[in-house]
Amino acid sequence: MHPRKTETQSLWGRLASLRLTLALFLILAGASILGTLIPQNRPFQEYLEMYGSVATRIFKWVGLTDVYHSLWFMGILGLLVVHLVACSLQRLPATWKSLRTPQRPLSDGLLKSLPVVKRFELEAGVEEVVEALRGSAPRFFSRFKQEKIGETLHLLSQGGRWSRMGAYVAHMGVLGVLVGATIGFAFGFKGFVQIPEGKSVELVEERGSGKMVPLGFQVKCERFHVSSYPDGTPREYRSDLVFMKDGRRELEGALRVNHPISFGGYQFYQASYGISARVTFEAQKDSAGPPLKIIMEPGDTSAIDPQGQIVVRFLRYETDLQGRGPAVLLAHLRQDGHPVAGWVFQRDGKATIGGWSLKISHVEEHRWTGIQVKRDPGVWIVWVGCGLIMVGCAMAFLGVHRRIWIKLEPGKDGTHCWIAASSNRDIEGTKRQVEMLAEEFVKKGVRKSRG
């Protein structure tokens, strides 16, 4: 005996069972619901405030703060893939075979297994009925194959076989989407870059890791433009970009929302914009001596004293904070490791940091445009998969696989007639069709001599 074989068969059988399909659908739905009820990917502090330390630690450990990228969620998706493959491998050969084998004439055994059967008697003989039908509805008649067994005539018709393949096409599509998404996740790139008006960049910050990645070419923003409707609603955000390689202008284009630009294997998307500034500060101790000049832009860190003891970081710039004009959010990075942040205003402010007084002497504003940069080698597979899902659904839901058997057996006085049918769906419609067929036969099956 082969105990191993039966074991793998039963495992395979279980992997391909419809029950597992339903279970996977409902588990995925449940997990997705969890991910919408618990806020995802927030700072640790926020979870602590919401749920307390014990629950937060459990959530972090189980992966509930990033459900859709957790190992167990991916595991379920992986199981879905295995399951889909198992289902298809298990059922496709049988489906294919049953679609390829020709329709057998109606036997007694078959008759018992068919869902729709109608039996009635006709006065006319077999040939007479067939002639009458051929004369009145040749198109209808040509759909039937004729097969004679002894004196009995069998008419066989089958349609919509292709619709049985719809499910397989849709399942291929689902696989395609999951495979394409995985490829994008593994080999794709997502980044963001801010380009000041008139400047160019060649490094892009990778989302998540924060790494600076070279593009291999330069992107210059010549101009950034916002236009508005009369009521103030923004109408268009537009960056006039130039893509340059080795100093040559290779491509120029207007980047707008909903109109991305492709260059050098990357796609560029208009994502945000803002105003930044080059700010000149003057630092002085005890109003003695000439002030020290320091020039900074957002993100810069610099010392404000000659000894390099007092270090500040330029966190943010606002053109007009609370109606008080330009302001800079500065953080004093103290040596005890506890930074202190505060706003410094150009108009009325002098900040005092570590005994030094600091003021803004000059502001040079410029606009920047925020651009999303992406490369996704899997996205076309996702779109092909989506197409297959739609084609498969259309095949499965619009088509009906229907088989009709008609058996005409000569009797002593006329013809014994059976009409039977089967369908993978729409038994109601098939029943109606059989009733209509039977009516037609009864009309045509009246003996000619009577009239």
Added chain:
Amino acid sequence: MDSTELLSAISLIYLASWFAYVISSTTRSLWMGRVASLIMWAGWAGNGAGFFLRWMESHQMGHGRIPLTNQYESMVLFAWATASVYLLLELRYRNRIIGAFVAFIPFLSLGLGSLLFDTTIRPLVPALQSNWLTAHVITCFLGYAAFAASFGVSLLYMVRQRLDPEGRMAKVLPSEDLLDHLNYRAIATGFPFLSLGIITGAIWADVAWGTYWSWDPKETWSLITWLIYAAFLHARLSRGWRGKRAAVLSVIGFAATLFTYFGVNFLLSGLHSYA
């Protein structure tokens, strides 16, 4: 009269039609049934007129766009789509009793839409200026409308089951088999539309932001709804998942649809601040 006033009036016409359907099915009056259908058709035509009037009004304001871009406009479309799906069912199956279980949906959608939400016509911000958005909203709402019909049919199924099978009412109602079949047909129609809605939404997101799927709560809930109806369709392949259990699954599916449509906007936060 502007489109907003017209559409509020139409919601009352839908209400009248629902009353007429209820009266006709409880009194079994054929005459009343005809009146109900007639009012429903009038509501459908008025609903459509209101939709196009609003479209024209936006052009007169100088920023013409198809009215599919906020909560109110989506509810106008939902009412219209539900009424269309119902009228198709009525034409195809020649049965008005389903009306008593479906006709309140367009009334509620239009009525609540007019009462609860901002009806002013606003121009489109850059992210919404996309043909994918139009395709996305229309396909989603055709899906939702088919699911609304399946919900009404499932309710009717549950009522039918509780009735005395020999009773007067049971005799006028469609058979349990037919209702079960209708439930399946409605979902088998809605599911491809919802799929297409999710796909066009993903394409739009990819064109606008460079990310076709970001697990935003609205996206996630549309996926949850999709999974529930996929479970419904696959469950039918095994025996024992017809009738009562199918009706229950269909009601759960519609609850998920409503949550995707409304719940997410008000209870969860995300990219989709409108329909």
